[in-house]
Amino acid sequence: MKITVITPTYNEAENLPKLVSALFSLPLDLTLLVVDDNSPDGTGRIAEDLSKEHSGKINVLHRAGKLGLRSAYLEGFAKAFEAGSDVVVQMDADFSHDPAVLVEMARRIESCDVVIGSRYVKGGSLARRWPLWRKALSAFGNTYARMILSFPLHDVTTGYRMWKRRALEGIPLDRIRSNGYVFLVEMAYVAYLMGYDIAEVPIHFSDRRWGKSKMSFRIQLEAAVRIWDVRWHYRDLRAGSHPHEINFEK
Numbered sequence: 001m002k003i004t005v006i007t008p009t010y011n012e013a014e015n016l017p018k019l020v021s022a023l024f025s026l027p028l029d030l031t032l033l034v035v036d037d038n039s040p041d042g043t044g045r046i047a048e049d050l051s052k053e054h055s056g057k058i059n060v061l062h063r064a065g066k067l068g069l070r071s072a073y074l075e076g077f078a079k080a081f082e083a084g085s086d087v088v089v090q091m092d093a094d095f096s097h098d099p100a101v102l103v104e105m106a107r108r109i110e111s112c113d114v115v116i117g118s119r120y121v122k123g124g125s126l127a128r129r130w131p132l133w134r135k136a137l138s139a140f141g142n143t144y145a146r147m148i149l150s151f152p153l154h155d156v157t158t159g160y161r162m163w164k165r166r167a168l169e170g171i172p173l174d175r176i177r178s179n180g181y182v183f184l185v186e187m188a189y190v191a192y193l194m195g196y197d198i199a200e201v202p203i204h205f206s207d208r209r210w211g212k213s214k215m216s217f218r219i220q221l222e223a224a225v226r227i228w229d230v231r232w233h234y235r236d237l238r239a240g241s242h243p244h245e246i247n248f249e250k
Contacts, residue, residue: 004085006076068179113167113196117160123202
């Protein structure tokens with residue numbers, strides 16, 4: 001099973017070499033695609049150096065600037081398809097997503113279409129260092145989106161996901177309009193409406209080890225408003241869909 005891990009980067013110079021080391025220590029057939037938005041800290045240059053050290057295992061997509069999560073992943077998906085990948089992973093570069101969980105996700109993907117790394121199923125958790133207000137905001141955001149969209153995924157904003165290629169190819173990617181973190185909600189929602197089998201596995205969401213978080217209250221507030229647009233945009237799929245159950249590890 002050929003797996004491509006896509007990680008969008010912006011100022012992840014401290015994290016990227018450590019992430020590469022962690023990924024390539026796993027017992028999986030992995031390649032890494034770094035989508036760098038012209039990071040001022042030289043992340044793109046570091047990615048190129050790493051690609052030379054790990055010939056054929058790392059590819060780098062350089063972009064002109066901060067063009068958003070949506071285009072980063074859509075361009076990344078296209079590159080992964082060109083490379084003949086069987087499975088595609090969405091993953092942050094900041095170690096908030098534990099690379100070791102990919103082994104379990106790869107096991108689960110054999111019997112479903114999408115595997116979600118979830119903070120809100122049994123066994124999942126959030127960083128202990130997070131203040132109470134941030135944990136409450138995250139939990140509220142997930143509950144709010146689930147209620148508005150009426151679907152049972154526990155963690156709608158998680159960026160840690162593994163897809164079978166055929167599932168991604170079946171999604172009408174040209175209809176995906178959201179950017180930022182709502183992009184993640186929209187992708188999961190469309191997969192659900194199309195009846196894909198989605199599994200949730202528990203993860204511990206760590207606070208980033210190095211660098212500065214890009215999340216803000218403004219971003220989360222904007223996401224709350226955009227959820228209504230996502231619901232309206234896919235009213236045709238919602239009317240004709242026959243969603244499968246979502247399964248999670250107990």
